[in-house]
Amino acid sequence: xxxxxEILNDGGFRSDGRKQYxxxxxxxxxxSQSSADGSASVSxxxxxxxxxxxxxxxxxxxxxxxxxRANINVEVNVAPFSAGERRRRGRGDKRILExxxxxxxxxxxxxxxxxxxxxxxxxxxxxxxxxxxxxxxCINATTLALASAGIPLLDFVCAVTGGVHSTSPLLDLxxxxxxxIPHVTxxxxxxxxxxxxxxxxxxxxxxxxEDIFRVACEAGKVIHKEMRAAVKERTGALxxxxxxxxxxxxxxxxxxxxDVVMDERIDDY
Amino acid sequence: xxxxSPSIPEREFLFxxxxxxxxxxxxxxxxxRHPTITFGTELGWVECSLGKTRVVAAIDAKMVKxxxxxxxxxxxxIHSEISxxxxxxxxxxxxxxxxxxxxxxxxxxxxxxxxxxKESLCVLAGQRVWHLRLTVxxxxxxxxxxxxxxxxxxxxxxxxxxxEVEVIGDEVTVHPPTERAPLPLSLHHTPLCLTFAxxxxxxxxxxxxxxxxxTTTVLDPSLLESQLATGFxxxxxxxxxxxxxxxxxxxxxxxxxxxxxxxKDVAVTRVRELDRIVESRLKExxxxxxxFVEVR
Numbered sequence: 017x018x019x020x021x022e023i024l025n026d027g028g029f030r031s032d033g034r035k036q037y038x039x040x041x042x043x044x045x046x047x048s049q050s051s052a053d054g055s056a057s058v059s060x061x062x063x064x065x066x067x068x069x070x071x072x073x074x075x076x077x078x079x080x081x082x083x084x085r086a087n088i089n090v091e092v093n094v095a096p097f098s099a100g101e102r103r104r105r106g107r108g109d110k111r112i113l114e115x116x117x118x119x120x121x122x123x124x125x126x127x128x129x130x131x132x133x134x135x136x137x138x139x140x141x142x143x144x145x146x147x148x149x150x151x152x153x154c155i156n157a158t159t160l161a162l163a164s165a166g167i168p169l170l171d172f173v174c175a176v177t178g179g180v181h182s183t184s185p186l187l188d189l190x191x192x193x194x195x196x197i198p199h200v201t202x203x204x205x206x207x208x209x210x211x212x213x214x215x216x217x218x219x220x221x222x223x224x225x226e227d228i229f230r231v232a233c234e235a236g237k238v239i240h241k242e243m244r245a246a247v248k249e250r251t252g253a254l255x256x257x258x259x260x261x262x263x264x265x266x267x268x269x270x271x272x273x274x275d276v277v278m279d280e281r282i283d284d285y
Numbered sequence: 286x287x288x289x290s291p292s293i294p295e296r297e298f299l300f301x302x303x304x305x306x307x308x309x310x311x312x313x314x315x316x317x318r319h320p321t322i323t324f325g326t327e328l329g330w331v332e333c334s335l336g337k338t339r340v341v342a343a344i345d346a347k348m349v350k351x352x353x354x355x356x357x358x359x360x361x362x363i364h365s366e367i368s369x370x371x372x373x374x375x376x377x378x379x380x381x382x383x384x385x386x387x388x389x390x391x392x393x394x395x396x397x398x399x400x401x402x403k404e405s406l407c408v409l410a411g412q413r414v415w416h417l418r419l420t421v422x423x424x425x426x427x428x429x430x431x432x433x434x435x436x437x438x439x440x441x442x443x444x445x446x447x448x449e450v451e452v453i454g455d456e457v458t459v460h461p462p463t464e465r466a467p468l469p470l471s472l473h474h475t476p477l478c479l480t481f482a483x484x485x486x487x488x489x490x491x492x493x494x495x496x497x498x499x500t501t502t503v504l505d506p507s508l509l510e511s512q513l514a515t516g517f518x519x520x521x522x523x524x525x526x527x528x529x530x531x532x533x534x535x536x537x538x539x540x541x542x543x544x545x546x547x548x549k550d551v552a553v554t555r556v557r558e559l560d561r562i563v564e565s566r567l568k569e570x571x572x573x574x575x576x577f578v579e580v581r
Contacts, residue, residue: 114389121535210538216531217393
């Protein structure tokens with residue numbers, strides 16, 4: 017199906033006005049749901065995803081507990097109004113099950129589950145709007161939700177999509193671009209630069225794949241910066257709120273010192 | 286009841302031997318088991334085995350009315366099942382994680398990659414198209430059922446012959462195979478799937494250090510290796526060096542330089558070899574059938 021809209025025109029601009037390697041606007045909102053232990057709402061351009069994390073808590077089903085680790089349970093729900101056409105997907109839908117198991121296996125080696133044996137960590141993903149890069153948004157939101165729940169992670173997991181439009185690599189694709197060009201989703205752990213997730217479902221030549229793979233790994237680090245800034249801002253707000261509580265004699269100076277130590281620790285990440 | 290995971294002595298033994306680049310069945314680290322392909326009497330029935338892993342695939346075709354949004358294309362449905370006789374882990378009716386992976390990968394490798402030319406399946410636009418039904422049954426699990434299933438699926442598609450159809454105006458006549466020789470399906474390319482399993486160098490259970498631990502990579506894992514692996518990479522590509530599916534879902538994180546050579550060098554050469562094996566087996570089978578029925 018030939019596209020009537022140019023993916024990349026001669027001036028180097030894409031259909032939504034971005035340049036080749038430009039990412040969409042990222043907006044992050046942490047702890048939006050007060051009932052969950054941790055939550056995050058992430059939007060990449062028009063793609064919006066909300067993730068709530070509960071745990072570690074007692075496992076609902078005894079037989080799913082593992083004696084030396086926490087069990088991670090991921091459930092994904094796609095809102096019927098999220099895509100162009102209204103469509104209700106059942107919970108047993110294979111594509112959604114695969115989505116959930118992809119997210120679960122991405123985070124299993126990252127969450128320090130050995131600290132919480134016989135317990136369960138529930139991750140509920142709600143996809144509100146789909147405009148390309150849904151898996152990318154889910155993974156980024158899950159990382160932030162886990163961080164906001166205070167669950168210890170080895171590192172952030174930052175995901176980005178990339179595609180190739182006849183030899184030119186593009187980053188962060190919209191639905192229009194995803195339908196047209198071969199694309200890949202890559203998730204990296206920025207501290208070590210290692211890759212935890214690579215998925216590609218469209219045909220692409222091996223050499224083109226190498227180009228976009230390398231570019232996407234670099235882009236993961238850019239997303240990491242945004243996520244770090246959001247976490248730092250939120251933690252800063254929380255610390256300031258704690259510091260603004262009525263001071264008891266002697267506690268005032270300690271609160272001030274705590275702020276400095278907290279800032280230094282955050283810079284390490 | 287959850288199946289018992291491998292015992293500690295088994296795990297230690299496997300990890301120690303992998304560190305010395307030894308595999309328990311004597312293969313090299315990046316060596317595949319040789320596939321054994323058997324064809325049934327019917328065209329489109331294939332049994333594929335990789336060592337003790339066995340998978341059967343069969344194709345069935347019938348004419349249906351196409352959906353209104355795509356009147357010029359035929360349809361393919363893939364039905365896959367893991368029989369409980371494959372392994373005590375699988376129960377009928379309960380979809381295990383493995384089953385979901387196999388179903389989704391088959392779908393991606395055979396349907397989404399456009400292996401079959403769907404427009405050639407159209408008989409009368411808007412009224413009659415061929416509907417292909419691929420059924421894949423996993424009979425025995427000795428590790429890597431996924432590759433075996435994809436291989437069986439694509440060979441079945443190559444082996445199958447559909448009846449010839451004559452269209453005069455609006456009339457459609459289907460000629461049975463005894464009258465006119467059946468036609469092969471038109472395939473754009475032959476995607477073949479490979480699975481790599483990863484094991485970390487450090488055999489400590491809590492690998493909390495992010496220092497550079499080199500991972501051992503193994504191609505076509507056996508049952509014990511798949512149970513103890515910490516990560517998998519599934520790659521499907523064709524002999525023209527085009528990647529159809531790349532799937533590394535979580536598992537131990539790897540650097541770009543560990544993943545790319547596997548895809549660029551190892552996978553490409555293995556797929557070329559596999560392609561040659563598949564083509565030669567198909568040719569052999571045809572020579573055998575030519576004496577009974579005329580085929581194209």
